Amino acid sequence: MxxxxxxxxxxxxxxxxxxxxxxxxxxxxxxxxxxxxxxxxxxxxxxxxxxxxxxxxxxxxxxxxxxxxxxxxxxxxxxxxxxxxxxxxxxxxxxxxxxxxxxxxxxxxxxxxxxxxxxxxxxxxxxxxxxxxxxxxxxxxxxxxxxxxxxxxxxxxxxxxxxxxxxxxxxxxxxxxxxxxxxxxxxxxxxxxxxxxxxxxxxxxxxxGGRKPEDGRIDWQQTAQQVYNLYRAVAPPYPGAFTDQFGQRFIIGKARLNTKESTNLPPGLHVVDNVVLGVCGDGRALHITELLMNGKIVTVAELTALATTA
Incomplete structure (x- = not known):
């Protein structure tokens, strides 16, 4: 058995x-x-x-x-x-x-x-x-x-x-x-x-605690590293880091820290030498390679026109 x-x-x-x-x-x-x-x-x-x-x-x-x-x-x-x-x-x-x-x-x-x-x-x-x-x-x-x-x-x-x-x-x-x-x-x-x-x-x-889409609002008075970290933290497919300028709302789709020396431009979005920059409080900037408005990519020419007419 x-x-x-x-x-x-x-x-x-x-x-x-x-x-x-x-x-x-x-x-x-x-x-x-x-x-x-x-x-x-x-x-x-x-x-x-x-x-x-x-x-x-x-x-x-x-x-x-x-x-x-x-x-x-x-x-x-x-x-x-x-x-x-x-x-x-x-x-x-x-x-x-x-x-x-x-x-x-x-x-x-x-x-x-x-x-x-x-x-x-x-x-x-x-x-x-x-x-x-x-x-x-x-x-x-x-x-x-x-x-x-x-x-x-x-x-x-x-x-x-x-x-x-x-x-x-x-x-x-x-x-x-x-x-x-x-x-x-x-x-x-x-x-x-x-x-x-x-x-x-x-x-x-x-x-x-939790984060809301409004927490993605960019404070351009912060340092470039702080703004870059915000972009990285909420970049698409999250709601995105955003700014209101020229009467429009823009979301940063893609960006990197600019390696150039600091600029004398005021904080905010600028077009310099056909490049979109997000200038920050410490004078350094983000090189924004994809900027979105109403879900669509904004060209350099379109941003320049908006800045001119604002």
């Missing part, structure tokens, strides 16, 4: 996810053999530029149940999780805080992937804030979820560089890969319950 070998019970998860990070991390869970019982995502906002991949489309492709409630605090969602009784709850770029009674439905823990090297840049849109503040490095952090946002113990981190000319969009591409790597490397330990945590010391960290 031979002994029967019991197959290990599959590890189950409920996943809250959105955006490219949500798509890649769901694929990572599946590749690691995690059984996803339910995905909770968002309906796309018609007022938002949707440049990223769709979690709901991935779930349809993979035959994973997916719902998009307006509020994760709704009682019926808790009932669903209670019935599933998942081993884990994961949050990958989901835009709402999850209540503690919901997190408690995970038998083996609830974990979030945040787009910074915690405890720095807790809160909203961490990539945009990091670029705006001129950081040279950021990354992805997998951490336990707690009452406060991005405050739980750290499971794993993966760093990426922010190069001097990187836009937030480019950094977000690196961060998506970092998130996938971070989760991939951490999952075996989570599944086997053989992992260690690191403290998430909020006293040495930072917290930032």
């Amino acid at each position: 031979t002994a029967t070998t019991l197959k290990p019970h599959p590890v189950t998860a409920v996943v809250f996810a959105y955006h490219n990070v949500g798509v890649r991390c769901i694929k990572t869970l599946l590749a690691r053999g995690v059984q996803i019982a339910l995905v909770v995502s968002h309906e796309d906002n018609p007022a938002e530029t949707i440049w990223f991949e769709s979690v709901t489309a991935l779930c349809h492709e993979q035959n994973i149940p997916c719902i998009t409630p307006d509020d994760p605090k709704l009682p019926d969602l808790k009932e669903k999780l209670t019935a599933i009784a998942p081993d884990f709850i994961f949050s990958f770029y989901y835009r709402h805080m999850l209540p503690l009674d919901l997190l408690a439905q995970a038998k083996r823990g609830a974990y979030n992937l945040h787009g910074s090297l915690l405890p720095k840049y807790r809160g909203r849109v961490p990539v945009n804030w990091a670029v705006l503040n001129g950081e040279t490095e950021t990354g992805a952090t997998l951490h336990e979820m707690a009452l406060k946002p991005d405050a739980g113990a750290i499971i794993a981190q993966t760093a990426v560089p922010i190069l001097p000319d990187d836009t937030a969009y480019e950094v977000f591409g690196k961060l998506t890969v970092a998130a996938e790597q971070c989760l991939w490397n951490a999952l075996p330990g989570l599944i086997s319950n053989d992992f260690q945590t690191l403290p998430n010391d909020l006293s040495v960290g930072s917290y930032f």
Whole structure:
């Protein structure tokens, strides 16, 4: 008589996810053999530029149940999780805080992937804030979820560089890969319950709120580096750094720091030697290679005509 070998019970998860990070991390869970019982995502906002991949489309492709409630605090969602009784709850770029009674439905823990090297840049849109503040490095952090946002113990981190000319969009591409790597490397330990945590010391960290399109308004009195960082932080497909001049609103589509010496021109937009410059408070300038007005590229000749008639 031979002994029967019991197959290990599959590890189950409920996943809250959105955006490219949500798509890649769901694929990572599946590749690691995690059984996803339910995905909770968002309906796309018609007022938002949707440049990223769709979690709901991935779930349809993979035959994973997916719902998009307006509020994760709704009682019926808790009932669903209670019935599933998942081993884990994961949050990958989901835009709402999850209540503690919901997190408690995970038998083996609830974990979030945040787009910074915690405890720095807790809160909203961490990539945009990091670029705006001129950081040279950021990354992805997998951490336990707690009452406060991005405050739980750290499971794993993966760093990426922010190069001097990187836009937030480019950094977000690196961060998506970092998130996938971070989760991939951490999952075996989570599944086997053989992992260690690191403290998430909020006293040495930072917290930032969300950003609105109006926050992209350029203050030409700032230094060229500050204005350049703003451009990089909100460059398309984000709403863009903008200025109102000559009776029009202009958005900087593409730019770089001008390597020439400082100019005596007043702050603002200028055409010099057939080049569009954004002159800043320190006398240095941005060389603007793509300037947009009403969603269309403005030529040097058109800008010169507007400046002449203003």
